[in-house]
Amino acid sequence: MSATIVADDRVRVGLDVGGSKTDAVAIDGDDGVLARVRVATGWGVEPVVRSIRDAVTSLFARPEVAGRAAVSIGIGIPGQVEPGGSRVVHAVNLGIDRLDVGAALEPVFGVPVRVENDVKAAALGAALLHPGAASMAYVNLGTGVAAGVVVDGRLWRGARGTAGEVGHIAIDPAGPLCRCGQRGCIEALAGGGAIAERWGRGGPFPVRDVFDAADAGDPQARGLRADLARGVAAAVRVLVLTADVDEVVLGGGLTALAPRLTADVAGALDDSAASSPFLRSLRLAERVRVLPSGSPAAAVGAALVGAADGTPAGEVLVG
Template structure:
């Protein structure tokens, strides 16, 4: 049995996965704030799986954890996870002694990409030979790329960081210092900041206001679709992935978001036979609501770690 945890800003999703890759248990627990509380959250999630999902502790072979922020390559050290109040945390050092099994840590978007690939592997572009990009539309914008069942990280681990590709040098300023980045147009945080009105779900409020005819909301909504469509084009034109799966909080907009993105992709292909030949609108699909992709991907990361340990120690 392998466990996978997706540690989010407010909740942690945890799954138990058997040797056949089936999810046999799932729990959710609130995420604590700060490094010590995050470590306790991981331990609590494992305890809850043991009790509520009837996972014998002696059957647990590995634990994989998807974390926001940067994970230093080849380590379990997380840095700059600002949404968790974590500036620096070696998660394996904090929890492995109590768990007694190998612990591996991965960036949450990359973990979600691996999980989404596994969940969709029966759809024709997975199954161990196809390729997929998982495009996370949340506070920020980032992607994970999977080919043949393996994450593609690039030479320095930045493959998929499409959010900071500038598509409009005269566009809104991005937190990275550039202008007109995909994230500045389509990131939930940037949209909320530019909207500047109180609300629990600012991006949804923007869509509602745009439907009601608000001119400012219409500009923001159009920019979001433009940014997401640009990210899809970048991922297909550079990595030639078979499919782009959209996930993250912004995808809760559902058909309204997908219709806008599809219309933007269709419009951009209208004058280009080459772009039409790529059939981009048919290569984009949303991750189903409530999908455990990130937690499943974290469990698979743990499996990879377990395999590496086996080779390393004979």
């Protein structure tokens, strides 16, 4: 294992900074989660930095962690992250154009702070917490759609760090317009933000409302729900056919709709394979599983990144 094994009184800290909440964990030398806290995430550079500081402070106020010291801090955050560095750019869901997280927080905490894209961090955490396959793709189904690929315990970033950006693969030239400028992208069909916009009826949980309305026979909702399944199924096919991963793990907020969601995706995968002996031989539906609800995978993966001793994030090993 590449992550540093620390003394009993020292812990590795990992944070998953999301658009609405920041999830923080402290893990011990055996990769066990000692404590976990969540705080609201602010909007903009200073509020986000303050949210991270508040989360770490709250974490060390927990009795399981009080009196211990942090050996490292890792942060998973949306946006583009420079490999091996701590600078994030274009984190639009946080109101951040550019932020050097390490420069802002290392003087405060006095330990190394390293940063990784949140979905890639979640892929590392999922591989550690829920092992069972030599290769795995983690697909985050939230406001958008993105994936991270872990092979033999190693995060695969690709030549320019874009490996796993399946959300912007166009699968339907006549489909809805995507925010990237293309039509019919997987994210335009299966992203929670795109579905809510196309639904257009408000509500705190619009995708759940779509599923409920589809169950009641609403034709627009049935079309949106079918598009969601079609988009996720396409992501699964792309990841298996390009990276030949053993399994595809679904995570993110939309997985709260399981088992309805997973049944729809399995049906879409079976439909696409009905006329193709080759696709049937891949048993795609059998290679899909869902991350357990409430799993701290993203924060745990960030902790692994933080403790990587200067190793580039793509070289972090788990297991």
